[in-house]
Amino acid sequence: MSLQLDADGRLRHFLTTEGLPRALLTHILDTAESFSGVIGKSVKKVPLLRGRTVINLFFESSTRTRTTFELAAKRLSADVLNVNVATTTIKGESLVDMLHNLEAMQADMFVVRHAESGAAEYIARHVQPGVAVLNAGDGWHAHPTQAMLDVFTIRRHKGAFEPLTVSIVGDIRHSRVARSQIHALNALGTGEVRVVAPRTLLPRDVEGLGVRVHHDLDSGLRDADVVIGLRLQRERMQGALLPSESEYYRRYGLSEARLAVAHPEAIVMHPGPINRGVEIDSDLADGPRSVILEQVTNGIAVRMAVMSLVLGVAPESTPEAT
Amino acid sequence: MSLQLDADGRLRHFLTTEGLPRALLTHILDTAESFSGVIGKSVKKVPLLRGRTVINLFFESSTRTRTTFELAAKRLSADVLNVNVATTTIKGESLVDMLHNLEAMQADMFVVRHAESGAAEYIARHVQPGVAVLNAGDGWHAHPTQAMLDVFTIRRHKGAFEPLTVSIVGDIRHSRVARSQIHALNALGTGEVRVVAPRTLLPRDVEGLGVRVHHDLDSGLRDADVVIGLRLQRERMQGALLPSESEYYRRYGLSEARLAVAHPEAIVMHPGPINRGVEIDSDLADGPRSVILEQVTNGIAVRMAVMSLVLGVAPESTPEAT
Amino acid sequence: MSLQLDADGRLRHFLTTEGLPRALLTHILDTAESFSGVIGKSVKKVPLLRGRTVINLFFESSTRTRTTFELAAKRLSADVLNVNVATTTIKGESLVDMLHNLEAMQADMFVVRHAESGAAEYIARHVQPGVAVLNAGDGWHAHPTQAMLDVFTIRRHKGAFEPLTVSIVGDIRHSRVARSQIHALNALGTGEVRVVAPRTLLPRDVEGLGVRVHHDLDSGLRDADVVIGLRLQRERMQGALLPSESEYYRRYGLSEARLAVAHPEAIVMHPGPINRGVEIDSDLADGPRSVILEQVTNGIAVRMAVMSLVLGVAPESTPEAT
Numbered sequence: 001m002s003l004q005l006d007a008d009g010r011l012r013h014f015l016t017t018e019g020l021p022r023a024l025l026t027h028i029l030d031t032a033e034s035f036s037g038v039i040g041k042s043v044k045k046v047p048l049l050r051g052r053t054v055i056n057l058f059f060e061s062s063t064r065t066r067t068t069f070e071l072a073a074k075r076l077s078a079d080v081l082n083v084n085v086a087t088t089t090i091k092g093e094s095l096v097d098m099l100h101n102l103e104a105m106q107a108d109m110f111v112v113r114h115a116e117s118g119a120a121e122y123i124a125r126h127v128q129p130g131v132a133v134l135n136a137g138d139g140w141h142a143h144p145t146q147a148m149l150d151v152f153t154i155r156r157h158k159g160a161f162e163p164l165t166v167s168i169v170g171d172i173r174h175s176r177v178a179r180s181q182i183h184a185l186n187a188l189g190t191g192e193v194r195v196v197a198p199r200t201l202l203p204r205d206v207e208g209l210g211v212r213v214h215h216d217l218d219s220g221l222r223d224a225d226v227v228i229g230l231r232l233q234r235e236r237m238q239g240a241l242l243p244s245e246s247e248y249y250r251r252y253g254l255s256e257a258r259l260a261v262a263h264p265e266a267i268v269m270h271p272g273p274i275n276r277g278v279e280i281d282s283d284l285a286d287g288p289r290s291v292i293l294e295q296v297t298n299g300i301a302v303r304m305a306v307m308s309l310v311l312g313v314a315p316e317s318t319p320e321a322t
Numbered sequence: 323m324s325l326q327l328d329a330d331g332r333l334r335h336f337l338t339t340e341g342l343p344r345a346l347l348t349h350i351l352d353t354a355e356s357f358s359g360v361i362g363k364s365v366k367k368v369p370l371l372r373g374r375t376v377i378n379l380f381f382e383s384s385t386r387t388r389t390t391f392e393l394a395a396k397r398l399s400a401d402v403l404n405v406n407v408a409t410t411t412i413k414g415e416s417l418v419d420m421l422h423n424l425e426a427m428q429a430d431m432f433v434v435r436h437a438e439s440g441a442a443e444y445i446a447r448h449v450q451p452g453v454a455v456l457n458a459g460d461g462w463h464a465h466p467t468q469a470m471l472d473v474f475t476i477r478r479h480k481g482a483f484e485p486l487t488v489s490i491v492g493d494i495r496h497s498r499v500a501r502s503q504i505h506a507l508n509a510l511g512t513g514e515v516r517v518v519a520p521r522t523l524l525p526r527d528v529e530g531l532g533v534r535v536h537h538d539l540d541s542g543l544r545d546a547d548v549v550i551g552l553r554l555q556r557e558r559m560q561g562a563l564l565p566s567e568s569e570y571y572r573r574y575g576l577s578e579a580r581l582a583v584a585h586p587e588a589i590v591m592h593p594g595p596i597n598r599g600v601e602i603d604s605d606l607a608d609g610p611r612s613v614i615l616e617q618v619t620n621g622i623a624v625r626m627a628v629m630s631l632v633l634g635v636a637p638e639s640t641p642e643a644t
Numbered sequence: 645m646s647l648q649l650d651a652d653g654r655l656r657h658f659l660t661t662e663g664l665p666r667a668l669l670t671h672i673l674d675t676a677e678s679f680s681g682v683i684g685k686s687v688k689k690v691p692l693l694r695g696r697t698v699i700n701l702f703f704e705s706s707t708r709t710r711t712t713f714e715l716a717a718k719r720l721s722a723d724v725l726n727v728n729v730a731t732t733t734i735k736g737e738s739l740v741d742m743l744h745n746l747e748a749m750q751a752d753m754f755v756v757r758h759a760e761s762g763a764a765e766y767i768a769r770h771v772q773p774g775v776a777v778l779n780a781g782d783g784w785h786a787h788p789t790q791a792m793l794d795v796f797t798i799r800r801h802k803g804a805f806e807p808l809t810v811s812i813v814g815d816i817r818h819s820r821v822a823r824s825q826i827h828a829l830n831a832l833g834t835g836e837v838r839v840v841a842p843r844t845l846l847p848r849d850v851e852g853l854g855v856r857v858h859h860d861l862d863s864g865l866r867d868a869d870v871v872i873g874l875r876l877q878r879e880r881m882q883g884a885l886l887p888s889e890s891e892y893y894r895r896y897g898l899s900e901a902r903l904a905v906a907h908p909e910a911i912v913m914h915p916g917p918i919n920r921g922v923e924i925d926s927d928l929a930d931g932p933r934s935v936i937l938e939q940v941t942n943g944i945a946v947r948m949a950v951m952s953l954v955l956g957v958a959p960e961s962t963p964e965a966t
Binding site for chain 3: 053097098101102104
């Protein structure tokens with residue numbers, strides 16, 4: 001954890017939301033707020049990362065995620081290089097040699113995506129001082145920028161976190177997004193964080209995450225201020241962890257009707273891409289409660305914030321200043 | 323058609339040359355003329371699209387076409403993202419969701435290439451106001467920037483369109499380029515537009531396109547001021563639509579000798595890449611009549627013009643101002 | 645050879661180190677020295693190639709090499725296009741047509757990588773005046789920017805070349821790097837250049853290269869100031885040119901112990917990526933003698949130097965000025 005922070009408590013890498021102090025998370029959100037004005041303007045660029053080199057180091061292909069980091073970096077005026085790596089194992093001398101080579105080309109930041117949990121942390125342990133590592137998703141472990149754009153979106157709509165009830169619905173077990181959301185929401189003081197899922201889709205250590213567990217959707221959504229649906233990975237079906245898609249939808253699918261028990265002004269979120277009619281109904285995804293596309297827009301500002309903070313060039317770069 | 327124009331008659335998308343008024347086509351050509359000076363200079367950049375994001379959305383791979391749009395966008399100082407999509411069907415919710423996601427990342431323009439006719443128009447119907455769509459080739463339907471670079475090249479060499487006879491030779495039936503050329507040439511008042519092809523390579527509605535049909539190359543080229551050869555898609559051979567390559571060359575292949583019946587100062591064009599010795603002979607392609615490489619150079623200026631016009635940032639952005 | 649120089653002796657293309665005058669090589673090194681300051685700064689960009697278009701024309705995929713050229717070009721503020729070509733044969737009209745098309749798009753420079761010897765030179769013979777060609781590796785023939793970054797690294801550590809003994813160890817026969825190094829080292833007046841390899845890994849014309857041949861590692865390394873290990877292409881094993889990997893390591897593998905006979909301050913170099921435990925031991929690769937990662941960093945400055953020199957925009961662009 002302290003791997004992420006320097007001696008003065010400043011963000012050095014961004015690997016997980018777990019263990020980060022509330023002041024730092026708030027500082028990321030405030031910095032993102034300052035960039036979200038930039039995004040609205042017709043000229044969407046600021047020169048904070050001019051002359052810096054960001055390398056998207058993707059061991060697992062994801063056009064969608066790569067695109068958001070690439071856009072964020074370009075709007076900060078960085079040079080961006082996409083390096084797709086076809087190796088499956090993260091550990092080993094050849095990976096470290098590759099890293100050292102890329103660092104020797106004066107890379108300033110690696111954005112790492114990998115199917116193995118712990119990959120970004122492993123890389124952060126091996127880079128030189130001054131080189132930052134951002135986790136763009138590692139196995140089932142963490143996807144911290146996604147979680148930060150989620151809490152950013154919640155704060156924009158709801159203000160303070162203390163009075164809120166947030167329900168996360170779906171495959172918690174295999175979701176790095178859910179884990180990162182839970183850590184961030186708790187650190188920010190959210191009143192109640194719930195997870196709603198069948199037993200087969202919950203992690204074993206779920207009790208230790210600081211959440212209330214619901215197996216029934218109606219009880220799980222009751223009076224919720226924020227409802228977050230997770231993407232259902234269809235390949236889990238074969239693992240016998242799930243009933244059929246239609247059975248899943250009947251029990252856990254989000255729709256305008258099922259949201260009737262939630263707070264009247266509840267918002268609905270989803271990390272995307274959505275499976276319409278499986279984990280969420282179109283009437284909800286495209287309706288007035290949905291902030292799903294806002295999440296995408298906010299993702300650019302949040303990634304700009306994290307990128308400028310880890311390189312120490314954010315508009316105001318000490319948490320104290322916030 | 324009106325999908326392309328806003329209430330004031332300004333270009334909003336560029337999907338087809340069909341139905342566009344002459345004043346607008348002329349305005350595109352004039353704007354391209356202003357950029358062709360930029361291209362000649364050693365510093366070939368202008369800041370008109372600085373901070374704007376152009377997404378090349380290619381459902382069909384084409385390095386050549388992608389490259390010309392990417393260069394045009396970069397010379398306007400835009401940020402360019404290449405997104406290759408492997409889906410085969412254009413319609414459906416998942417495509418629209420993908421579009422809305424890319425828009426939420428604050429894309430300003432989509433350059434769309436697709437094997438299905440109507441794809442760019444479908445996308446233009448689904449984007450938010452303020453986002454522009456350029457058609458970079460859709461099925462057999464249209465390739466409007468190619469047509470505009472062709473008429474730009476003709477105007478540079480011949481001036482007014484009224485006195486001209488333009489002969490388009492080859493596989494008209496499967497050519498989106500030919501359709502777009504015919505619409506543009508007619509809208510610009512070209513004296514006579516001819517198509518020269520065997521019956522099997524003509525579309526059924528050829529009479530309605532406003533062209534004179536020739537099946538014989540000598541009569542088709544007689545007194546022509548401009549001769550445009552089309553690329554022969556060799557895969558058509560197997561469809562029994564064509565005789566052998568050598569038979570095709572004997573009947574329709576363009577060469578210096580066959581051009582003897584054309585106007586002495588006739589120019590020769592081709593959208594490229596050429597099949598030497600099939601639809602065109604090297605003596606003609608590399609000879610003084612050929613403006614084939616000029617077409618490529620002009621393509622950058624024409625694409626810069628269309629890109630800056632649809633975003634309302636062209637040097638003088640109202641047709642009246644011309 | 646004169647293909648590389650214009651009438652005034654200025655660099656026009658960079659295809660091989662063979663036959664280049666010492667003053668020109670020194671001028672490249674001096675120019676690189678001026679850029680290596682730029683690289684160290686947090687803003688690593690200079691505007692020398694602003695508005696210029698560099699096309700990476702790779703007929704053979706190499707992420708590593710492409711990345712270094714792309715970074716060098718971006719740090720000079722050029723626009724960079726990556727074009728991967730899947731054809732296997734370099735010669736022929738379709739290649740020349742493709743080149744002329746890319747030139748017509750106002751490309752200023754081609755960086756060419758090809759599996760066939762002579763490819764970059766072939767392309768340089770066919771481009772228009774004003775368009776520069778850089779060889780990024782052609783077959784077994786040459787890899788001149790790699791050789792220049794090697795001599796740059798040697799000069800930084802050792803100063804003058806005259807008193808030096810440089811030993812190149814490994815598969816000389818199949819190494820374009822070794823050939824380019826030998827030509828550069830000899831032109832720069834290096835005291836003694838040795839190659840150390842079994843007979844099967846030496847080229848037939850080795851005597852004509854101006855080197856001393858050693859088959860024994862101990863004699864080859866004795867009193868050497870610079871030791872360069874080459875990458876062992878494991879696929880050569882099957883060609884019966886090599887014994888087993890362990891046998892190779894026993895006879896030619898570089899290690900701290902084997903370096904005992906070299907000069908006490910000898911440095912160790914390798915073009916990368918290294919095969920640990922095959923041609924080099926980790927104790928040496930990661931030890932104080934190793935300058936392997938410095939070579940990578942220097943590669944950016946050297947490529948910036950060559951790129952700005954061939955386009956005539958280097959800080960001081962005449963050899964005389966040095």
